[in-house]
Amino acid sequence: MQKNLSIVILAAGLGTRMKSRKAKVLHQAGGLTLVEHVVNSALAITAPERVVVVIGHQAEEVRNAVGGRGVRFAVQANQKGTGDALAVCRDVVPDQHGLLVVLYGDCPLLSVETLETLIAHHRGSGAAATVITTMLEDPSGYGRSIVSAAGYVEAIVEHKVATPEQRAVRQINSGIYCFNAELLWKHLSEIQSNPVSNEFYLTDIVEILNRAGYNVSALLHTDANELMGINTRVELAMVDRIFRDRKVKQLMLDGVTVQSTETVIVDPFVRAGMDSLIDPFAQLLGKTSIGENCRIGSGAIVRDSQLADGVEIAPYTLITSSVIGAGATIGPFARLRQDNHVGANAHIGNFVELKKTTLGPGAKAGHLAYLGDSIIGAGANIGAGTITCNYDGAAKHRTAIGDRAFVGSNATLVAPIEIGSGSYVAAGSVITENVPEDALALGRSRQVNKEGWVKKRGKKG
Numbered sequence: 001m002q003k004n005l006s007i008v009i010l011a012a013g014l015g016t017r018m019k020s021r022k023a024k025v026l027h028q029a030g031g032l033t034l035v036e037h038v039v040n041s042a043l044a045i046t047a048p049e050r051v052v053v054v055i056g057h058q059a060e061e062v063r064n065a066v067g068g069r070g071v072r073f074a075v076q077a078n079q080k081g082t083g084d085a086l087a088v089c090r091d092v093v094p095d096q097h098g099l100l101v102v103l104y105g106d107c108p109l110l111s112v113e114t115l116e117t118l119i120a121h122h123r124g125s126g127a128a129a130t131v132i133t134t135m136l137e138d139p140s141g142y143g144r145s146i147v148s149a150a151g152y153v154e155a156i157v158e159h160k161v162a163t164p165e166q167r168a169v170r171q172i173n174s175g176i177y178c179f180n181a182e183l184l185w186k187h188l189s190e191i192q193s194n195p196v197s198n199e200f201y202l203t204d205i206v207e208i209l210n211r212a213g214y215n216v217s218a219l220l221h222t223d224a225n226e227l228m229g230i231n232t233r234v235e236l237a238m239v240d241r242i243f244r245d246r247k248v249k250q251l252m253l254d255g256v257t258v259q260s261t262e263t264v265i266v267d268p269f270v271r272a273g274m275d276s277l278i279d280p281f282a283q284l285l286g287k288t289s290i291g292e293n294c295r296i297g298s299g300a301i302v303r304d305s306q307l308a309d310g311v312e313i314a315p316y317t318l319i320t321s322s323v324i325g326a327g328a329t330i331g332p333f334a335r336l337r338q339d340n341h342v343g344a345n346a347h348i349g350n351f352v353e354l355k356k357t358t359l360g361p362g363a364k365a366g367h368l369a370y371l372g373d374s375i376i377g378a379g380a381n382i383g384a385g386t387i388t389c390n391y392d393g394a395a396k397h398r399t400a401i402g403d404r405a406f407v408g409s410n411a412t413l414v415a416p417i418e419i420g421s422g423s424y425v426a427a428g429s430v431i432t433e434n435v436p437e438d439a440l441a442l443g444r445s446r447q448v449n450k451e452g453w454v455k456k457r458g459k460k461g
Ligand code: UD1
Pocket: 010, 011, 012, 013, 014, 025, 054, 076, 078, 079, 080, 081, 082, 083, 084, 085, 104, 105, 106, 107, 141, 142, 143, 144, 156, 158, 172, 173, 174, 175, 200, 201, 202, 203, 228, 229, 230, 231
């Protein structure tokens, strides 16, 4: 943790160029909102009470997005520019001395190492401020850093107001700064509204500090990608791709095989064990963890679920908030909707839906079934087309099926109901009464065969 360091994150803007009803910093890349990424980097180097997030547009939603992390907030009621956004948090920043790092909420790839380099560089430079800059082939849209022969930044000129000569400058302002806090607060109010855009540009502070006789240092960073600010959905997609690549690479280095890596989506907190295999177009989301030797088939989407070792998820299976035991096989085309527990070596086949259901070890539901609010015992066999009728239009009811029970195809189990262990339910039955252990339950009308009926009926045209 860095000493005497506060961090301000500007996240109040509308993000007009996103063309969205949602504030820009609430858009997601790599499975997290943009502002969460920036807050996470800040929290890696300083304490939560030393981080201030400036909110304004959709303030409550942005507050909620980073809520629970213990950071402070300042509200910018009208989005009058980055200079104004910093000014509104003057009384919220806990320490008016020491160092103040300013970050923009739309720059999510910034790494903790780069932040540490910035602070070390600043501490060693004796400058009033340090700006991270980089060289871009196409600098359009960014503020240009006007750097002196001695290597100091004399001014930052915004693209909108730059002259053609200034626009030719390829060294840009990343929007990541480290300030001597006292000097910043002393001079910040000297920023004037820009006559062209009517915005208060924080970047004007560089010229102001120069005029007051201070140096502003430039830290030239070589990895331009890391400094990318997101203004449009095109840039959002590029940054998302970078996050996804990083995560998939990390999984591979941890011993997971990933096929067609560019098609796979893995959220940042997902873990996967050695020798697991992730097929093309699979998605592993939220707080999912996967054991060793698992296989996640193409098009499968697993969210907030725990898979033990050796689980096989066949293609196009959806699993949410469920716990899957070792060696279980699920899918293709199965749906585990929420809160399911699937026992070790159980099998769930195609077009089977589970909701709030526990399936015992070795139990099987191979085809076309709906199992809701159910407890199903070890080794039970659920026939094709079995339906638990768990909802009577007003309330949900439970179904309990004992160990080794055999439920024949197309059985309709009207809950609340208990099927005893070792019992059999005949195919096509409608079961409305509990079935005792080891019994055979038949709940269907008897078949009648009319011998010679076709001949007696006579031939019709
Ligand atoms: C800004 C810099 C530019 C730099 C670029 C790097 C200024 C004036 N320009 O331009 O030099 O090259 O970032 O990505 O700072 N915000 C507020 N309140 C406001 C306006 C903005 O909180 O009134 C926040 C936004 O939510 C955003 C951040 O500040 O997270 C940056 O604003 P944005 O409008 O994206 O600045 P750029 O035009 O990209």
